Amino acid sequence: MKNMLLLDIVTFELENSAKVFKRWEHVESKVSSKGLKVVNQWFDAGGGRIITVYDVESIKDYVTYNFSFTDLCHIEVFPVIGAEEFKKFASKCMGNLTAENSP
Numbered sequence: 001m002k003n004m005l006l007l008d009i010v011t012f013e014l015e016n017s018a019k020v021f022k023r024w025e026h027v028e029s030k031v032s033s034k035g036l037k038v039v040n041q042w043f044d045a046g047g048g049r050i051i052t053v054y055d056v057e058s059i060k061d062y063v064t065y066n067f068s069f070t071d072l073c074h075i076e077v078f079p080v081i082g083a084e085e086f087k088k089f090a091s092k093c094m095g096n097l098t099a100e101n102s103p
Contacts, residue, residue: 003055005039006062008077010050016072017047027068035061053080 012020035057042051056062066075081089 003057004059005080005082006054006056006059006077007080008052008054008062008066008075010052010069010073010075012048012073014047020069020072023068023072027065031065031068033061033065036065 037055039053039055041053044050054062062077066077069075
């Protein structure tokens with residue numbers, strides 16, 4: 001099975017920043033994230049948001065890691081695909097559509 005990329009946007013109230021970062025340290029030291037790898041991560045310069053791209057083996061790996069933050073943060077997550085991979089996929093789909101619509 002191929003891994004999937006997930007992008008999440010974590011939003012939290014600035015007054016909870018210390019709690020969020022303390023929890024983060026705890027989770028990273030205690031929660032096994034064997035099937036989850038952080039590809040890249042960005043912090044909103046104004047505070048209150050963290051944007052992360054994960055490479056996960058299964059959605060369960062992602063949920064196991066992020067469940068600990070649901071009381072402090074609002075988390076939006078969705079699957080993403082790299083631009084080059086998407087271009088290849090779209091090209092293949094367009095080729096299939098063209099072939100299907102040819103007389």
